Amino acid sequence: MPAEESERSRLPFEPNKKRQKPAKAKSQSVVKELESSQKQQKQPPFNKEEMAIPKVVSQRMIRRVAAFCGIPTSLGIASLVASYLLLAYAHIQLPPITVLLVNMGLFALGVLGITYGVLSASWDEERPGNIIGLSEFSTNWGRMAEVWRETRKKNV
DSSP, X not given: OHHHHHHSOOOTTSOOSSOOOOOOHHHHHHHHHHHHHHXXXXXXXXXXXXXXXXXXXXXXXXXXXXXXXXXXXXXXXXXXXXXXXXXXXXXXXXXXHHHHHHHHHHHHXXXXXXXXXXXXXOOSSSOOOOSSOHHHHHHHHHHHHHHHHHHHHHHO
8 A cells, every 4th residue: 555655646736745955044035035025016006995895885786786686586486476376266377488488587687687786876985876877887887898898908
């Protein structure tokens, strides 16, 4: 067994059994200086607090997602219950494909409501925006599209 273990190749994440001696003090200080200068260059221009979504804006987004996603999703569940109740008590049998398509359509609206809820909220802290949020949606969609284009240019 031990002979087989020594003959097999090491896994990439497996540590070396033989440890190397630490480098001399002078080379360690040079390495530390290089690492600290690289860390300073890699630091982003903003910290986490500056990059975070303000609480007012996130609460606005949550309310919109709850409305634009919650209403169609609850209607999707209600359509299943209604089709069952129609069959059980009124003896009205709806075509299964109709029930399926209505249900899938309502759940799809719920999924789209998540995206629309986030993008239709005003991302400005002082301006709450309007109820439907069409102007905010077009503004925020434009911002996202521009970031996508910039990212694509950087990667090419």
